Amino acid sequence: MNPTEAIPLLIVVLLMISIGGGDVQEMSVTFQGDNDIDSLADVHVVAGGTTTVPADATLEGDVYVIGGTAAIDGAVDGDVTLLNGNLSVNDGATVTGTLQTYSGAAVISSDASVGHVSQFEPPTPSSSPAQRIGAFLLQFLVLGAFGWWLAERHPSIIENVGAAITEHTLVSAVIGSLAATTLLVLFVYMAFTLILLPLAIVGLFAEFLIVLYGQAVFGYLIGMRLPIEADGVATLAGIAAFLLVLELLGLVPYLGGIAQLGVAVVGVGAVLNTYFGLQRFEPITIPGGT
Amino acid sequence: MGIVRNIRQRRWTTVAGYVLFVALMVAGYYYNITFVQLGLIDLGTRLVGMTETTVSMWMAALALVTLVVAVVTGVTMDRRGWSTDLRTKFRLLFGVVCVQFALTLVAPMIRTVPEFGAWIVLASIGLGVGFPVSFSLAIDLVPVPDRGYVAAAITAIAYFLANAVPLSWSIDVFSQLMVAAMAPGLLVLAVLSFVSYDRLDDLLDDLGAQHGIYGTGRFCHGASVRTRSLTFAVPVVLMFGVFFIDSLGFLRIIDTPSLLLSSWQSPELSTRLFIAVAHVVGAVMAGVIYANFSLSRIFLWTFALFALTHVMYTSDLRLAAVFPTITGNGASPLNPALYAIAVSFYTTLNFALWPDLSTPETIGTHSAIGIGVAGWLATFSSTALALYFQAVDLTLLSHLNVVQALSLLLLFGLAVGLYARRMIELARENGGARA
Known part of the structure; x- marks a missing residue:
């Protein structure tokens, strides 16, 4: 995902962070490559590549996925929001807050612990x-x-x-x-x-x-x-x-x-x-x- | 559109004039944007072994000499009556193409700085004579109401070919292609210049007489536009501004591999095709706007498009500066596509504007000063500034930020200027405020 393509979803994320009272200045973003993150300032955005939360790590903050792949093996003490891309919450992983999916593909293991799962259902005018x-x-x-x-x-x-x-x-x-x-x-x-x-x-x-x-x-x-x-x-x-x-x-x-x-x-x-x-x-x- | 009416009425001589003008201008412009602008950098750096800075200085010199030669040629054409003599113009053009053919042929063999310098001087003379002569053909070959559409066709074809045909930016490749393309053109020009038989003479006589109808440009009806008038000076200054910001920005973009390889030199044909189509769309839009709106409208759109393009480029760079991991990902083709539309806008304007600001008595001088000052002097100045930026190690973002600031300034300045002009008109009409 290049900057021009990322901009619309980044705007949405910035708005969501601002509305949620988060600190935009503390936001980190990954665009490419394989990355393991075991600590978080406040918010992390996955825009490309593969980002993994290792099994022994505990992140204190929120994670947004707008592209690429995010794999959670450890714990996220906050919310996880999927706007686009892939998200997997694997066996033994923990998300204490809400896992909100708007679009993209989410796979949640039955052995994972998630505080609350919410899926946004867009109105489909052509559904009937x-x-x-x-x-x-x-x-x-x-x-x-x-x-x-x-x-x-x-x-x-x-x-x-x-x-x-x-x-x-x-x-x-x-x-x-x-x-x-x-x-x-x-x-x-x-x-x-x-x-x-x-x-x-x-x-x-x-x-x-x-x-x-x-x-x-x-x-x-x-x-x-x-x-x-x-x-x-x-x-x-x-x-x-x-x-x-x-x-x-x-x-x-x-x-x-x-x-x-x-x-x-x-x-x-x-x-x-x-x-x-x-x-x-x-x-x-x-x-x-x- | 006049050409459709001419085809319906089977006025083939006039139609032949359109075709001839478009073919000549496309060939000339394609040569300029590929061989001269891109091939020389490769020749100077790779074959002669100069630094890019030195080559840029030589190219700035080329721009300056071209300007001087063009003005001398243009003034001479008008004073001696060559501007209204079609055969003479073809002969001059034949001479220019002969020189360019020879220069193109020998270019890949150049290995030393003196040879390169001599080549630059001879090329400047060719270009300086060539463009007032070729632009002056508009008064013989293109009806005034169709100049916007004809200019759009030239821009669209030249840029489409330059972008869609996958060529390496190397002097050898350009040289081989140009020599092959110029040979038949040379033959046609030789026939037009020197061969005499009844049908051809009739055709050339008919075309040559058309300047009586098409000679007075769009902006010269009513009162002739003098060279030392604001009506002529303002478009020159505005076009100088457009050429300057384009050249200043493009010089840095083509020097940045990540931007270049994701756009004009992309290995993906689809990306280059996308940019080529954007050029065509931009040219058509500019042609339609030129033919249907006032001149200020197309200038406003051109500046607005340039401002928007550079806002997009700099925004991406700012984003990449905040999130450094983004830099390796390449740029979106949307930015170069928008850039292509903006470039097509002003190129179309450039082809139509100077003949429309001229009469048969002033076409040589006006096109020489117009293109010379706006095009070549702007290129010279922007190259000099780009070299200075390079010398002080200005970052890509800072460089494009300057370009963005200039384009926004031009947009704002033009809007304020138009508003102020309207105010002055109202004040003169009313003799003061109206109750």
Whole structure:
């Protein structure tokens, strides 16, 4: 695991340590090779390689695993958290606190002593048809309400963004992909400073809202091509059709994902190029030529 | 896009102009970024036995001589009317390629410092004559609205080839490849320069007359851009800044094996291909932005991308400094990919900008000063600064930190400058504050 790949999970670990009252300054990290650790300042992070707590060692502190392999043969007087990678708690090993697994592979011997084992179960929206339909309806309600409001109350705004999508697709795609990527990187690095973490979260949320805005406009564009007179209703129908198409695209491996991504960046670019619909996007007119 | 319309209307002469310009510029730029920028280091250090510092000093000298020769050539072209004579430009270019062909052929045989020095001087003359001449072809061959896309195509093809084709950075390999590639190019240029028969003459006459339509650049309509005006000086300064930070950062990156072997010289084809594709994506983006937005927008994006790239590089290094075990693990290909996008941005801008700041009467001078000052003088200065950093044993992190600071400063300076310009415009429009 190199620094760029480790950064997101290290941010999570730093946050967890800060929230848990731990001392970030005392944190040690292993990235590669085989390492035995028999003492701990406060927190140890396993990001790569293999780290072993020998059978005769007792660590006083917490262990986080974000990559590589951690093998516990001795005792950990604290918590062990697995975010990614492999963790094995072997025969005779002891973990006095909580062994929390979020992701990765954990093997806990029946002869090991663990204070409390907790496994994080992420919500899986696709686990049942009812949940999927529920999520789809929720997305439709939010986008539909927003799209209906825009089409009925501020038609020129949604029209401006729509025109940027249909008339300047490539320009919207370029600006959308560039802005989305650079802002994403910027927010991740802002989060890493910890001081700017709230701003980074707000920024990421705003970026997500811009994607939704773009989706609503795509729905509006589809709606305007439907034989429905009222703009608001047509937009609602268009958004339903658009979301359905997005769902169907998701079923196509690779190409479906690329198409979804393409739609998202075009939408983001169109929203940004039109200053959220406040101004129609007109490219520069270059004089000369034929 | 004009080229699509030209193809639909079967205007093959104009289409041939696009193809010719892209081919010539790709060949010239590929030669520059491989043979000149990378091959010379190998020639100087491995075959002649000089230290890397000495070779860098020679390369700085090459940059300086090239600048002087270019300005003399550019001014002469405009004064003597060569800028508007297509045949003359092809003949000059043929002469330049002949010199470069001979220099490329003999380069692997050089073993002594005087030979190396003579080679540098002759190469500078070739480059100095070559780039104002080749850039001035834009006024004959490329319609103004398409210059952004044409510049993007040149950048994308040159960088894709330079990164995707696995070549060792050695003078022998570069020399063999270049000689093989230049031979047919030389033949084509000889035909264009000296052969005369009806169809070719008609083609060249048609192309040569196009500067009447395409000659006045995008930023020269309304009022011509004078060489001693702010309209010309500001882009020169900004491009100088971009070239400078790129060169200063890249000089150190290619001197750091862990960074180099995980990116541009990676043994993994997939990594190099990833960087090559990033170059293409960056060039296309820059082309689209250049053709659809104001000039300030593309400068802002370029500086923002450079700032972000160096923030990522320095953040990784800071992280590695805190956790030293990380240093042996190599770097992520994301950083060089972002770097590649930033480089493609300004390279595309560089190909389109100077012809667009010129008219047929000023193309030679403007492209010579533009590329000479922004490109070659920046390279000279950054090399000198990099050598100083090397002499004072500046660490990799400190070196890239300076580059990061400069890129952030340029980004901030440009944003403030644009804002201030708008304020001045408003003040002039309103004659003071509006109630």
